[in-house]
Amino acid sequence: MKQNAMRPASDPHEGKILPFLPGGDPWVARHVRDLPRSGIRDFFDLVQSMEGIVSLGIGEPGESTPWKIREQAIFALESGKTGYTSNLGLLRLRRAISAYMERLTGVRYDPEEEILVTVGVSEALDCALRSIVNPGEQILYAEPSYVAYSPGIVLAHGVPVGIPTRFEDEFRLWAEGVEEKAKPGVKALLLNSPANPTGSMVEAGELEKIAAIARKENWVVLSDEIYAELTYGKRHRSIASFPGMKERTIVFNGLSKAFAMTGFRLGWACGPAPLIAAMVKIHQYSMLCASIVSQEAGIEALEHGAAEVEAMQRAYQRKRNFLYRSLSSLGFPCHAPEGAFYLFPSIVPFGLSSQEFALRLLREARVAVVPGTAFGPSGEGYLRCSFSPRMPDLEEAIRRMSRWMRTNFPGKRTRVAGH
Amino acid sequence: MSKEASFSDELLRLLEENPLRSPETLAKLLGSEASSVGEEIARLEKEKVILAYKAIVDDEKAQRRTVKAVIEVKLVPERGGGFDRLARRIARYPEVTSCFLMSGGYDLLVFLEGSTLQEVALFVSEKLATLRGVTSTATHFMLRTYKEQGVLVGDAVEPERLPVSP
Numbered sequence: 001m002k003q004n005a006m007r008p009a010s011d012p013h014e015g016k017i018l019p020f021l022p023g024g025d026p027w028v029a030r031h032v033r034d035l036p037r038s039g040i041r042d043f044f045d046l047v048q049s050m051e052g053i054v055s056l057g058i059g060e061p062g063e064s065t066p067w068k069i070r071e072q073a074i075f076a077l078e079s080g081k082t083g084y085t086s087n088l089g090l091l092r093l094r095r096a097i098s099a100y101m102e103r104l105t106g107v108r109y110d111p112e113e114e115i116l117v118t119v120g121v122s123e124a125l126d127c128a129l130r131s132i133v134n135p136g137e138q139i140l141y142a143e144p145s146y147v148a149y150s151p152g153i154v155l156a157h158g159v160p161v162g163i164p165t166r167f168e169d170e171f172r173l174w175a176e177g178v179e180e181k182a183k184p185g186v187k188a189l190l191l192n193s194p195a196n197p198t199g200s201m202v203e204a205g206e207l208e209k210i211a212a213i214a215r216k217e218n219w220v221v222l223s224d225e226i227y228a229e230l231t232y233g234k235r236h237r238s239i240a241s242f243p244g245m246k247e248r249t250i251v252f253n254g255l256s257k258a259f260a261m262t263g264f265r266l267g268w269a270c271g272p273a274p275l276i277a278a279m280v281k282i283h284q285y286s287m288l289c290a291s292i293v294s295q296e297a298g299i300e301a302l303e304h305g306a307a308e309v310e311a312m313q314r315a316y317q318r319k320r321n322f323l324y325r326s327l328s329s330l331g332f333p334c335h336a337p338e339g340a341f342y343l344f345p346s347i348v349p350f351g352l353s354s355q356e357f358a359l360r361l362l363r364e365a366r367v368a369v370v371p372g373t374a375f376g377p378s379g380e381g382y383l384r385c386s387f388s389p390r391m392p393d394l395e396e397a398i399r400r401m402s403r404w405m406r407t408n409f410p411g412k413r414t415r416v417a418g419h
Numbered sequence: 420m421s422k423e424a425s426f427s428d429e430l431l432r433l434l435e436e437n438p439l440r441s442p443e444t445l446a447k448l449l450g451s452e453a454s455s456v457g458e459e460i461a462r463l464e465k466e467k468v469i470l471a472y473k474a475i476v477d478d479e480k481a482q483r484r485t486v487k488a489v490i491e492v493k494l495v496p497e498r499g500g501g502f503d504r505l506a507r508r509i510a511r512y513p514e515v516t517s518c519f520l521m522s523g524g525y526d527l528l529v530f531l532e533g534s535t536l537q538e539v540a541l542f543v544s545e546k547l548a549t550l551r552g553v554t555s556t557a558t559h560f561m562l563r564t565y566k567e568q569g570v571l572v573g574d575a576v577e578p579e580r581l582p583v584s585p
Contacts, residue, residue: 057583321450
């Protein structure tokens with residue numbers, strides 16, 4: 001773990017009587033104190049302080065939750081549904097989740113003991129990590145990765161081990177990369193396919209090989225499949241659907257992305273009963289249960305929201321085409337993502353670091369994107385551009401970027417043939 | 420569905436959403452070429468699949484004093500022609516903005532627009548009700564518009580999003 005730049009490695013406070021500090025610094029646990037601030041947080045603060053920014057930095061759907069789901073939430077409030085629910089979540093919701101997951105992955109989970117409803121996938125992942133990690137055990141994950149993976153592992157007293165993925169491989173995780181890190185001390189593999197921030201998916205053949213490694217090494221697999229419904233031309237495969245994998249895999253999913261319900265904070269974990277039971281221990285003492293209003297809305301979403309999901313998926317597909325074509329023609333080397341709603345273009349041809357490029361784009365073109373380094377060291381040289389904003393915003397962002405690129409990098413513009 | 424059918428289907432959907440996008444933008448959205456999009460639009464227009472492109476206006480904001488009404492019209496069907504001939508005759512009046520054949524308690528639902536209440540009332544009593552074959556009319560004036568052709572009017576709340584999120 002990188003030391004906090006503000007503090008020397010040895011603790012200067014050791015053995016001294018500490019004065020009261022408003023920041024509470026000396027009281028903060030070492031592993032929390034040493035955790036770097038999220039790169040996205042710094043960037044957020046800067047963007048917040050500026051006016052007239054068009055943002056491709058959002059990590060959530062640009063559209064609001066479909067009306068009938070919102071309406072159900074209102075109805076739940078009107079009906080006086082304002083109390084706690086079972087720790088596991090409403091049984092009717094767990095049944096709906098079970099049916100939904102079976103449609104999506106082909107794997108059946110028992111609503112009574114193999115499904116836990118959580119406050120988003122974030123809480124589910126936190127519970128899972130805290131349930132399985134003994135201090136010092138390693139967790140593997142593909143990198144660049146979602147911002148919470150590495151800190152989440154550290155907060156569970158584990159050791160994050162990133163497996164770098166490369167632009168040349170369209171940022172796909174290969175079994176070979178996993179095999180290289182398969183050493184004693186590894187407890188689990190954390191997968192994310194389709195992935196934030198790269199939009200890449202693990203190929204089915206590789207998934208099969210990775211499953212074989214996990215079985216051989218006796219790993220737990222944590223599979224974050226929150227973008228499973230948002231794929232473009234390729235169907236999602238869950239690693240839990242391979243033989244002998246349901247028994248060792250916790251699958252995470254939720255309503256945030258496909259159903260545009262980020263603010264409802266509703267996710268779930270599906271997995272073997274003993275692991276779910278361990279997670280429930282943590283969940284019941286920390287979160288107790290997910291909001292009942294969100295759970296009621298969740299039932300409506302899962303039982304009657306398929307048409308809305310399909311319409312949003314179609315809209316994402318078009319916007320993906322648009323942003324991919326537009327960024328390519330501005331001279332950014334990039335891949336058309338297979339899933340999620342992000343492009344991860346390269347800025348290597350322009351000779352700036354991710355941070356410098358994103359800062360200049362923000363200050364000079366007034367377009368916000370997220371520097372790739374917010375997602376780990378292998379994100380250097382890339383930007384995360386979301387195509388979830390509404391179309392007029394995407395068009396405006398491209399107009400601004402186009403002007404800015406012409407001024408700053410004339411001659412880099414290339415024509416892209418075909419799709 | 421054939422590939423061609425789904426391409427024009429998608430294109431129509433995009434045009435219904437916003438007819439002002441350039442063929443270049445439409446091509447980017449569809450993962451196609453501007454020339455193919457241009458040709459397809461020309462074909463759809465020529466074959467009258469696309470009838471017209473119109474703006475949807477908030478009359479209140481535009482401070483228009485237009486009077487709008489819907490009229491339920493009962494007809495006597497004609498031998499051989501059913502309701503078609505009479506319905507098309509009614510639809511031809513420029514005051515009529517939409518006209519539908521309906522199931523249920525009446526036969527035609529006619530949308531009218533005029534500049535005053537009196538003008539609309541006169542049109543119904545003098546033009547519509549006097550047509551041979553029209554047996555009755557019931558006029559309902561519209562008081563306020565909340566949604567027009569799929570677009571919410573008056574309370575367009577944009578979803579709020581943090582500019583940068585993980």
